[in-house]
Amino acid sequence: MMNISIPPIRREIVEQARTYIDELTKPPGSLGRLEEVAAELAGMTGELLPRVAPPGVLVFAADHGVTEEGVSAYPAEVTAQMVHNFANGGAAINVFSRQIGALLRVVDVGVAAPIADGRIIAKKVRPGTNNFAKTEAMTPAEAEQALRIGCEQAGSIIAQGARTLIVGEMGIGNTTAASALLATLTDEPLERIVGKGSGIDEERLQHKRDVIRRALTLHRPDPAKPLEWLAKIGGLEIAAMAGAMLAAAERRIPILLDGFICTVAALVARQFAPSVVDYMIAGHRSQEPGHSIALGLLGKEPLLDLHMRLGEGSGAAVAFPLLVSAAAMVNEMATFASAGVSTTGVKGEKE
Secondary structure, X not given: OXXXXXXXXXXXXXXXXXXXXXXXXXXXXXOOHHHHHHHHHHHHHOOOOOXXXXXXXXXXXXXXXXXXXXXXXXXXXXXXXXXXXXXXXXOHHHHHHHHOOOEEEEEEEEOOOOOOOOOOEEOOOXXXXXXXXXXXXXXXXXXXXXXXXXXXXXXXXXXXXXXXXXXXXXXXXXXXXXXXXXXXXXXXXXXXXXXXXXXXXXXXXXXXXXXXXXXXXXXXXXXXXXXXXXHHHOOHHHHHHHHHHHXXXXXXXXXXXXXXXHHHHHHHHHHHOHHHHHHEEEOEOOOOHHHHHHHHHHOOOOOEOOOOOOOOOHHHHHHHHHHHHHHHHHHHOOEHHHHOOOOOOOOOOOO
């Protein structure tokens, strides 16, 4: 397995940032969560005055053999069709990436159909995973290859100038894989974990849970052996997302999490290097029921709750301006001293 070396958060800079933020021209704590986000960003980056723009958005695409079981509202060929939509700039993540000035790359790590488009980065490990309800989704070597691709792509977009990482995904059937992975990390019943994904009805939702239950019984996946665990019931794009997060944390780049699948990928990354979690900020809360459980396992409170459930990195992209605001606050606001503003009665002094 690749060698991961994640530096510790600069706790002393977090405290310096909190002290400095209290010296800005406002009552202490009056900008609420933005103040804590700014302090977290300082500790992640090692900079008292952090910079977060431009963000880098990596969308990893792959197919899932488990779609053979009828767990999705959409046929598997939609994955490739949506990849072409990404290339043409017509998806939600394209729109939101343009809005926030992001560097955007779409990476094929396992789309079943051939993708012959120079605008898509071709890194196909294999044409989709196996049906994990019947056999292992992939080999450990393939899971590791997908992790490495994620690492390489993150390293490349960071070298290009990205100062925040957003990872997204496209892959029909991937909420099934994400739900299976999450189920092995918690005692919560599948009824609380597995959601409707792309919009299935109640009957198919029960079938989806049954498929996952059958797969877990078949494979007995063990998160303590993360590469085997990922290979048995994971997805190629989930592995690549996890690898990208590990590479970002190695470089002190903040990771802005998207929804359910992205947060499960964050849990996968944590199995390889627990300290990666220190570099994560939760962008939003998805409507997928398992997302709140996954966020709880990471110890993260999301910035937004807009009832979104699209994926692609879209929720994180919508939340990114909040990171810009937090960074702008510490970079641009005057202090009481520099502005010549009296602190009497503002910072707790005697009035």
